[in-house]
Amino acid sequence: MKHSDPPLKETINNTSDTNFIRQEIEKDLQTNRYDSRVHTRFPPEPSGYLHIGHAKAICISFGIAEDYGGLYNLRFDDSNPLTEESEYVEAIKRDVRWLGFDWKDREYHASDYFETLYAYAVNLIEKGKAYVCDLTPDEMRTYRGTLVAPGTNSPYRDRSVEENLVLFQGMRDGEFPDGSRTLRAKIDMSSPNLNMRDPVMYRVLRAHHYRHGDNWCIYPTYDFTHGQSDSIEGITHSLCDVNFEDHRPLYDWFLEALEIYQPRQIEFARLNLTYTVLGKRKLRVLVEGGHVRGWDDPRMPTLAGMRRRGYTPESIRDFCNRIGVSKADNLIEMGQLEYSIRDNLNRRAPRVMAVLDPVKVIINNYPEGQVEMFDAENNPEDENAGTRKIPFSREIYIEREDFMEDPPRKFFRLAPGREVRLKHAYYIQCERVVKDENTGEIVEIHCTYDPETRGGWSEDGRRVRGTLHWVSTEHAVDAEVRLYDSLFTEREPESAAEGEDWIQFLNPDSLEILNNCKVEPSLVDAPPESRYQFLRMGYFCVDSDTTSEKLVFNRTVPLRDSWAKIQRGQK
RNA sequence: AGGGCGGUGGCCAAGCGGUAAGGCACAGGUCUUUGGCACCUGCAUGCGUAGGUUCGAAUCCUACCCGCCCUGCCA
Numbered sequence: 001m002k003h004s005d006p007p008l009k010e011t012i013n014n015t016s017d018t019n020f021i022r023q024e025i026e027k028d029l030q031t032n033r034y035d036s037r038v039h040t041r042f043p044p045e046p047s048g049y050l051h052i053g054h055a056k057a058i059c060i061s062f063g064i065a066e067d068y069g070g071l072y073n074l075r076f077d078d079s080n081p082l083t084e085e086s087e088y089v090e091a092i093k094r095d096v097r098w099l100g101f102d103w104k105d106r107e108y109h110a111s112d113y114f115e116t117l118y119a120y121a122v123n124l125i126e127k128g129k130a131y132v133c134d135l136t137p138d139e140m141r142t143y144r145g146t147l148v149a150p151g152t153n154s155p156y157r158d159r160s161v162e163e164n165l166v167l168f169q170g171m172r173d174g175e176f177p178d179g180s181r182t183l184r185a186k187i188d189m190s191s192p193n194l195n196m197r198d199p200v201m202y203r204v205l206r207a208h209h210y211r212h213g214d215n216w217c218i219y220p221t222y223d224f225t226h227g228q229s230d231s232i233e234g235i236t237h238s239l240c241d242v243n244f245e246d247h248r249p250l251y252d253w254f255l256e257a258l259e260i261y262q263p264r265q266i267e268f269a270r271l272n273l274t275y276t277v278l279g280k281r282k283l284r285v286l287v288e289g290g291h292v293r294g295w296d297d298p299r300m301p302t303l304a305g306m307r308r309r310g311y312t313p314e315s316i317r318d319f320c321n322r323i324g325v326s327k328a329d330n331l332i333e334m335g336q337l338e339y340s341i342r343d344n345l346n347r348r349a350p351r352v353m354a355v356l357d358p359v360k361v362i363i364n365n366y367p368e369g370q371v372e373m374f375d376a377e378n379n380p381e382d383e384n385a386g387t388r389k390i391p392f393s394r395e396i397y398i399e400r401e402d403f404m405e406d407p408p409r410k411f412f413r414l415a416p417g418r419e420v421r422l423k424h425a426y427y428i429q430c431e432r433v434v435k436d437e438n439t440g441e442i443v444e445i446h447c448t449y450d451p452e453t454r455g456g457w458s459e460d461g462r463r464v465r466g467t468l469h470w471v472s473t474e475h476a477v478d479a480e481v482r483l484y485d486s487l488f489t490e491r492e493p494e495s496a497a498e499g500e501d502w503i504q505f506l507n508p509d510s511l512e513i514l515n516n517c518k519v520e521p522s523l524v525d526a527p528p529e530s531r532y533q534f535l536r537m538g539y540f541c542v543d544s545d546t547t548s549e550k551l552v553f554n555r556t557v558p559l560r561d562s563w564a565k566i567q568r569g570q571k
Numbered sequence: 572a573g574g575g576c577g578g579u580g581g582c583c584a585a586g587c588g589g590u591a592a593g594g595c596a597c598a599g600g601u602c603u604u605u606g607g608c609a610c611c612u613g614c615a616u617g618c619g620u621a622g623g624u625u626c627g628a629a630u631c632c633u634a635c636c637c638g639c640c641c642u643g644c645c646a
Contacts, residue, residue: 018585045646080645137644146642148573182644192574194642203644222646246575246641267576269639274582280646322594324584326577329639333582336595346608381608412606421604456604467604536605563606 019325021266022064025237028264029068034236038070041235042096043077043110043226046088046210048280049295049302050095052316052337053271059320060268061239062101073233074103078111079225081209089210091295095303099313110229111211117220118172120228120258121183121201125164129257130201131157132167133184140182143189144197150190151197157186171204174217178204185224187253195250199223227251227265228258235263241270242327271323272331275486276301277494277502291506292487298543298554299487299510309484310531310541310556315344331492338557345531345539345556350378350385353423353469354519354534354553356481358397360473363428365448366394371472374455376424388522392425395473397518399537402468403445405433410566412465414445420466423535427453427464469535476518479551482543483512523551531556 028034040061044054065072074096078084096103124130133156135143145151159167168183170176183202191197201224206217230238238251245267255262271278277286278301286292286300295302298309306316319340323332353376372392379385398414407415414420419429426449434444452458456467490496490505523532528544538558545552 023587043646047646077646083645133644135644140644141642144642146573149642150573151642179644184644194574197642200644205644219644221644226646242576243640243646248575269577322583324594326584328577328584330583333595336583339595342607351605377604380605410606423604425604464604466606469605533605533607536607538607559605559607561606566606 020327021060021237021239021268021325022067024264024266025064025068028236033264037234037236038065038068039072039234039236040065040070040239041073041075041108041230041233043075043229043240044092045077045080045083046085046092047080047083048088048284049091049304051278051280051283051300051302052273052306052319053278053301055099055303055316056271056320056323057239057241058096058099058101059317060325062103063317063320064237064239070236071106072101072103073106073108073235075108075110075229075233077222077226077229078109078209078211079220079222081205081207081219084210086210091304095307098303098307099316108229108233109211110225111209113225113229113232114212114216114220116232117225117228120260121168121220121224122165124185124201124254124257125168125183126161127257128161129186130164130183131159131186132164132171133157133182133198134180135182137179140200144194145189147194153189154184154198157198168202171202171218172216174206176204178206178217180204183218185250185254185257187250193246193249195223195246196253199250223247223250224254227255227263228260230263230265231255231258231261234261238263238265240265240267242267243270267327268325269327269330272329272492272494273301273337274331274333274491275488275493276334277488282494282502285503286487289503291503298482299484301487307529308541308544309554310345310529310539311341312344312348312531315341318344334486341557342539342560345533347381348379349531349533349539351376351380351533351535352520352523353390353471354479354481354517354523354537354540355397355399355469355471355476356514356517356534356537357400358471358516358518359400359403359442359445361396361398361428361445361447361470363394363396363447363449364431368394370394371475372425374424390424390520390522391472391475392422393472393474396422396470397473397476398422398445398468398470400442402466403430403433403442405442408567408570410570413468414447414466418466419464420468421453421456421464422470423467424456425454425470426450426456427458427462469537471518471520473518475521477521477524477551479517479519479523479553481514481517481540481553481555483514483555485510485512517553519551519553526551533559 042058042061062072133154143152182200184198187196189197202218248265296304296308373389375387376390402413428447428449431446488505489507493502493505496502526542528542531541539556540553543552543554
């Protein structure tokens with residue numbers, strides 16, 4: 001029988017083509033419910049920076065629109081002037097663009113619909129479906145009832161249409177103090193769904209809106225803004241997180257009462273990640289409490305932080321595709337994210353040599369003053385990546401952890417009498433070590449090299465188990481390297497036991513700064529955000545703190561380390 | 572406790588009455604001038620629990636258990 005090649009394995013590594021939202025959309029497409037259109041939107045409130053959870057939402061909404069040949073809008077949900085700022089609008093646009101999505105000219109602001117929304121409100125008043133209420137916030141809470149007890153009708157519920165019209169106009173005209181009156185939808189105070197117990201549509205609030213200044217002193221609530229904004233923009237599928245499931249009946253009620261075009265809201269589970277917190281309020285606490293350096297601190301799960309850390313937009317989109325979409329609560333392991341960034345960087349990051357914790361190696365039989373230039377491949381995963389020259393000389397630095405005086409089993413690196421390969425250079429053998437008289441710390445390792453192994457090969461078939469990275473001392477460039485560990489020590493910091501504060505689970509060792517690192521000279525002018533693989537050490541990204549005086553790198557993620565695993569097993 | 576939504580291997584997630592996809596993680600192994608990458612192998616007689624319907628159930632029915640969300644004039 002003829003030998004045949006193994007069958008090609010179909011590698012489908014995501015489930016984005018089969019999630020329940022897509023199934024619903026396909027049904028709508030088949031029944032022609034929305035005229036065969038698919039039009040989605042991503043509606044952030046400009047009150048903070050986008051995080052990886054938003055990336056999931058963006059990938060779902062925009063990704064679906066792209067895949068079905070539809071359109072997607074970027075809409076700022078800015079109906080609360082108290083929390084919103086232009087700075088955030090710009091940051092959000094930067095991050096969405098960075099992720100690789102282009103909303104073209106479809107940038108909208110819910111606040112631009114304020115006039116229309118006001119007219120909608122008047123329309124509901126005229127239909128007898130909305131009324132001005134004078135209850136105070138406390139009273140309103142009491143009248144609302146509880147989860148198990150029905151509410152009570154407001155004493156202002158039966159005001160006449162005429163009176164409501166006059167009062168609502170008065171609200172807009174600034175005749176009433178903040179918080180003194182609201183416009184409410186007249187629905188059902190005994191509904192088991194609390195959102196339907198005459199929800200507030202408008203509040204009196206004298207606050208400066210970042211976009212409309214002091215033009216308004218009444219502002220519509222989320223519930224009276226969102227569905228109508230979707231309707232106005234011709235959205236077909238309004239995708240949001242499960243938090244809004246209970247709001248869907250209200251979303252539908254307003255659109256039906258208004259008798260305007262009605263999109264469909266579909267909810268999915270929001271993302272949770274181990275060893276971090278997601279959610280704007282909490283991230284804000286970290287920033288304002290000084291627990292991190294800012295929204296773009298490389299430890300933050302914000303897109304700005306991840307960008308600075310060295311994450312690529314491709315890796316984030318890959319991650320979002322891999323985790324799938326469902327309605328079940330989830331807690332995705334960091335390892336999943338790390339897999340996506342390693343996979344992406346493996347293919348695109350140029351390899352360079354950098355010694356983070358240097359110890360000097362002197363090659364005694366190498367001619368003093370001699371310098372050789374070796375060719376080093378830039379990326380074994382990319383044949384088009386080419387090569388670069390790296391200088392070699394009599395004195396080099398190697399990683400301190402790559403030498404052990406008394407090596408355990410399976411240690412393949414340098415040790416007394418042992419021979420190892422210096423990547424791209426020569427085989428060297430350790431002859432002796434010099435220690436500091438006082439501390440006992442190794443300060444020099446003396447070796448000899450084999451001139452017959454130039455480039456790292458030998459003709460005699462001799463095998464060496466270890467290959468070390470190195471940097472020539474006289475050519476080395478100094479650098480600062482920042483290593484990151486998880487922001488929290490708990491897998492699920494937000495599930496802090498009662499009475500405990502999640503902030504106490506912050507990892508005191510989430511940042512480690514290495515000041516004495518030596519990198520190969522090709523990196524002198526590496527620009528911020530450029531990414532590299534430091535051979536055998538991990539993926540690193542030039543930080544924006546870099547100056548012409550000092551290079552600063554962030555470790556994006558370490559390489560997988562099976563030696564560390566062996567060591568753990570030996571203990 | 573009223574309502575809503577969920578419960579498939581350590582973490583995600585397909586499955587839509589015909590006999591448990593895939594990914595991450597993990598464990599072995601091959602290869603290797605990165606202890607990286609790649610490649611190979613293994614990893615749920617089981618789908619919250621208990622009954623029932625059926626030739627056949629993760630999929631249908633009944634009851635129960637567990638988890639999350641909802642009592643802002645936030646979104």
